[in-house]
Amino acid sequence: MDKLQDALLYINGEMRPAGNGAFYDNINPWTGKPCGQAADATADDVDAAIACARDAFDNTDWATNHDARVAAVTKYVEVLCANRDKLMQIARLEAGSAIGAAARAQIDGALNGAKDLLKCWEKVELVEDLGIKNEGYDTKRIVRREATGVVGAITPWNVPLYVNVGKVIAALLAGCTVVLKPAPDTPLMGTIMGELAIESGLPAGVFNVITSADPAMAGEMLTKDPRVDLISFTGSTAVGKIIMKNGADTLKRVFLELGGKxxxxxxxxxxxxxxxxxxxxxxxxxxxxxxxxxxxxxxxxxxxxxxxxxxxxxxxxxxxxxxxxxxxxxxxxxxxxxxxxxxxxxxxxxxxxxxxxxxxxxxxxxxxxxxxxxxxxxxxxxxxxxxxxxxxxxxxxxxxxxxxxxxxxxxxxxxxxxxxxxxxxxxxxxxxxxxxxxxxxxxxxxxxxxxxxxGDLPFGGYKQSGMGREWGVEGIVEFMEIKAIGIRAS
The missing domain is CATH 3.40.309.10 (Aldehyde Dehydrogenase; Chain A, domain 2)
Structure with a gap:
C-alpha cells in the first residue's frame, strides 16, 4: 500500500518542519501502520503562525481589497480541484476512507462545496444603504459587513478536507486570515492545503497550518490567545464546551459544530x-x-x-x-x-x-x-x-x-x-x-x-449540537462583523 508524503507545517507562505525537527507517525487505519509522518509543532510554531496571521490581517490589504482577495481565493479553489486525485489518495490512506466514500463526501463534496462558496460570496451584501431617517435632523444610515480578524479553525478527522474547506474558504472570502489546526489523525489533509496555497499564489500569512501529535496544545493556544478573534470548531460536544470556556476571557466569537444522534x-x-x-x-x-x-x-x-x-x-x-x-x-x-x-x-x-x-x-x-x-x-x-x-x-x-x-x-x-x-x-x-x-x-x-x-445551504445544529452555521451565505457572514454608520445629512 502506497506511502504518503510527510505533512509539514505551513507558516507565512512556507512549508517547513517543526522548530525542533520533531515528527510523529501518520497512521493508516486500513493497516494500523504508518503511511507517513507529520511535523509535531512546538508552542513556538503555533505562536509564529498566529503572529503571521495577525500581521497579514493588520498590515496588508487582504481584508479590504475585495476584488484581489476573491480572485486569489478563486485561483486557490481551482488548484484544489485540479489536485483531486492527490486528495483522494490522502483521504483513502490517512482518513481510512473507502473509494466510494472518498469520491463523494470526502473529496467531491469538499471541492463542490468550495465552488458553492464562491457563488455564495456574490450574494453577500457588504454595504447596505438603509436610507435617511429623521431623528430631529436627517441621518443617512449605512450597514457594513467587515472581516472579523484572525480565525482559529480546529477541525476533525472524519471528513477532514470537507470541514477544512468549509471553514478556510469561507473565512478567507470574508477577509479573515486563518490558522488551521487539523486533527492529529489527519495532518496531511490540512498541510496539503498549504502546499496547494503556495502553488496557487495565495499571499503569505493569510493562511497557516499547524499539525501536532498533541490533540490539545495548539487548540488551547488558539482558543486563549488574544490575537485570535474567532474560533471555528468541529468536533465533540465535550471539547466544544472546553473551547467556550477557554475563549471566555478574551470574549472570542466561537462557532461550534458538535455531536449528533x-x-x-x-x-x-x-x-x-x-x-x-x-x-x-x-x-x-x-x-x-x-x-x-x-x-x-x-x-x-x-x-x-x-x-x-x-x-x-x-x-x-x-x-x-x-x-x-x-x-x-x-x-x-x-x-x-x-x-x-x-x-x-x-x-x-x-x-x-x-x-x-x-x-x-x-x-x-x-x-x-x-x-x-x-x-x-x-x-x-x-x-x-x-x-x-x-x-x-x-x-x-x-x-x-x-x-x-x-x-x-x-x-x-x-x-x-x-x-x-x-x-x-x-x-x-x-x-x-x-x-x-x-x-x-x-x-x-x-x-x-x-x-x-x-455547500450552498447553511449547516449547523440546535441544542448541544452547536451554535452558528457553516456553508452557504450564512457560513461566510459568520466570519464578518456588522458595523452601523450614521451620517448627518442636514
Missing amino acids: SAFIVLDDAENFPMTVMGSMVVFHAGQGCAYPTRLLVPKSRYEEAVGALQMAYAGFADKWGKFDEPTCIMGPLISKKQLGRVSEYLEIGKQEARLLAGGNVRTDMGEGFEGGFFVEPTCFVDATNDMRIAREEIFGPVLVVIPFEDDDDAVRIANDSVYGLGGAIFGSTERAVKVAERIRAGALSVNGGVSIT
Whole structure:
C-alpha cells in the first residue's frame, strides 16, 4: 500500500518542519501502520503562525481589497480541484476512507462545496444603504459587513478536507486570515492545503497550518490567545464546551459544530417501506459522521416488517465492506485504535441493553496486509428504547439503533428527546413528512431523500449540537462583523 508524503507545517507562505525537527507517525487505519509522518509543532510554531496571521490581517490589504482577495481565493479553489486525485489518495490512506466514500463526501463534496462558496460570496451584501431617517435632523444610515480578524479553525478527522474547506474558504472570502489546526489523525489533509496555497499564489500569512501529535496544545493556544478573534470548531460536544470556556476571557466569537444522534424516521405511509428501512443502515464511512442518522424510528404497526427488512439488508451487505480497491465500497475501517476501543465498548453496552440483530464484532480477518486495521462490523440493535445509552450517546461508528413509535407525535417526541439536534431524515407522504420535519429541533433535515447538506445551504445544529452555521451565505457572514454608520445629512 502506497506511502504518503510527510505533512509539514505551513507558516507565512512556507512549508517547513517543526522548530525542533520533531515528527510523529501518520497512521493508516486500513493497516494500523504508518503511511507517513507529520511535523509535531512546538508552542513556538503555533505562536509564529498566529503572529503571521495577525500581521497579514493588520498590515496588508487582504481584508479590504475585495476584488484581489476573491480572485486569489478563486485561483486557490481551482488548484484544489485540479489536485483531486492527490486528495483522494490522502483521504483513502490517512482518513481510512473507502473509494466510494472518498469520491463523494470526502473529496467531491469538499471541492463542490468550495465552488458553492464562491457563488455564495456574490450574494453577500457588504454595504447596505438603509436610507435617511429623521431623528430631529436627517441621518443617512449605512450597514457594513467587515472581516472579523484572525480565525482559529480546529477541525476533525472524519471528513477532514470537507470541514477544512468549509471553514478556510469561507473565512478567507470574508477577509479573515486563518490558522488551521487539523486533527492529529489527519495532518496531511490540512498541510496539503498549504502546499496547494503556495502553488496557487495565495499571499503569505493569510493562511497557516499547524499539525501536532498533541490533540490539545495548539487548540488551547488558539482558543486563549488574544490575537485570535474567532474560533471555528468541529468536533465533540465535550471539547466544544472546553473551547467556550477557554475563549471566555478574551470574549472570542466561537462557532461550534458538535455531536449528533440524529433520527431516521420512517412513517407508515412511506413509499416502498422495506427499501426505505434498508436505506437506514449506518455503513457510509463506517458511521463516522456527526449528522449521520443513527436512530431508526419505525411505527409499531410495521415494526416486524422493518426488522425483517433490516435483517435482509445487513445479510446482503456482509461481504460488501472493508475492501480497499473496490470502487463501489463505501465502508472502511474506523480512524484509529482509540476509536476502535470506544466503539467496541458501545458494542458491549448494546448487547446488554437491546437485541443484536447484526454485526457487533471487531474484525481482524480482513485479508493479508489488513490484519492490524481498525475494523468493526456493520451493527444493528433492535428492540431499543430511547433511554438506553446506545440511543442517547454519540457512538461515531457503524451502529444503528432501532426504536418503535406509536404515531407521528410519538416519533417527534422521541426524535427531540436528545441533547443533540444536528440532522435527521423523514420518509412518508410528502405533506405529512414535511409537517414532522418542521417539528424536529435539528439544523439539517431531509424529507424523502432530499439533500439537506450542500455547500450552498447553511449547516449547523440546535441544542448541544452547536451554535452558528457553516456553508452557504450564512457560513461566510459568520466570519464578518456588522458595523452601523450614521451620517448627518442636514
